Amino acid sequence: MIALAHAHSPTDLPDCTDCPIRHRAVCARCETDELERLEEIKYYRTYPAGQTLVWAGDRMDFVASVVSGIATLTQTLEDGRTQMVGLLLPSDFVGRPGRDVAPYDVVATTDVVVCCFRKRPFESMMERTPHIGQRLLEMTLDELDAAREWMLLLGRKTAREKIASLIAIIARRDASLNLRPTDDNIQFDLPLTREAMADYLGLTLETVSRQITALRKSEVISLTGKRHITIPNFDRLMDETGDDSDGGFLA
Amino acid sequence: MIALAHAHSPTDLPDCTDCPIRHRAVCARCETDELERLEEIKYYRTYPAGQTLVWAGDRMDFVASVVSGIATLTQTLEDGRTQMVGLLLPSDFVGRPGRDVAPYDVVATTDVVVCCFRKRPFESMMERTPHIGQRLLEMTLDELDAAREWMLLLGRKTAREKIASLIAIIARRDASLNLRPTDDNIQFDLPLTREAMADYLGLTLETVSRQITALRKSEVISLTGKRHITIPNFDRLMDETGDDSDGGFLA
DNA sequence: CCCTCACCTTGATCGAAGTCAAGGAGGCCA
């Protein structure tokens, strides 16, 4: 949820106590001494935008936290149809203790920095450190809620509602990120291409494009360039999502 | 995953050590002494088929394990469109420690027996008993995988593939339940109405009905009555699901 | 400066699934 205002290179991030995701990641509940032990087994990796961090089916010998940037989890059917099943933001966790083989592709959407832990040491650390397991449970339950919200969207919403929902979610996230209120004249850049949005929403990229145009023509949103969005009236946008008024939504 | 061969009434189930879900539920890893403490705060409830156990938005002052029967988790949009977001089988967990308000409706599909724990005592027990949290984490991660598999189905599969996938999953579950091999001439009863299947698959009940008929006409399945299904050739069915050969699937 | 390539938009057409409507089958109760 928290992005770096200015990108750090791995060597700028030696110390967990200064870590930008310290209070949100899997290590959030750790005490200083626990953090010190984590520090010993961690290492940073960076990936440029577009690169695949993990291929579905590959052995994974590490788990990791996203420190900065955005990555996606995607599944693919044998004939090439793909569905995004998760969006990884800073502090989100990659991998699963106790599992050897990655079930999804993990792809960097922007440049990404991750804080990795070799799986075995992390697992044994988890046994000794309930704080890690507790936090991971909390995060996993949140992700499960988000996945279920997304199932409702995929199964029952119209294309227009899907786009409106996605824009609302990104707007909310951006607002919370920059500590601005979620009201009117919110502005932000879409971090996803039309194709990635299509993969997220279970649509084609043409439909995504058409529905964005339609929302623009209805003045629910306005566009500057292809990616920069302004929301003149947030309630107006929420009306288009199909959710009931408050509409608790995704991570 | 394990159902009772013969239904117990609540009073038949006084003792955790004899519990049919002892080795699969949230208490699976507990030692005898931990079990004894759980025993003190548990109580059973039964619900007849069709009854709602929990309404979305209600306060929930308990968490629970499904002991026998099947229940569904569903979400509803304000105009009435509904999407099933989870299927609760024996040993599955209901509720979330640390949360007060239920986010989904929980409805009994068959007669259901649940083993309840008042939320506060359960939460404080969780703090002292890492085994419970560990097991809950494992179960939640499994559910998250299942939800993501389901997202792929909802977003990218055709109606025919959705139906084939659902039948395959129920067949697999039934086979594992009865310790029969998943090969040919599998037979079982669909535990869901056409409408419930539609809610699960993001379809209408008419489309479900038509696709079941179509699969019957293609001799991928055969029907006896409306609910009893025979699968002459399991590989044939798998070919219709759109998944790649092995196709790791849901709970 | 212009070319190229990735990304996006728009149009025309098609088809899968939704909608509306009618009726069948079986279980349950009076």
Add this chain to the structure above:
DNA sequence: TGGCCTCCTTGACTTCGATCAAGGTGAGGG
């Protein structure tokens, strides 16, 4: 035994989003 129910099937028609196809836009590199 007959008359509900609820659950399911089938048909006719409509519609939303996919598909196929053609171009537009803008950033970066030669």
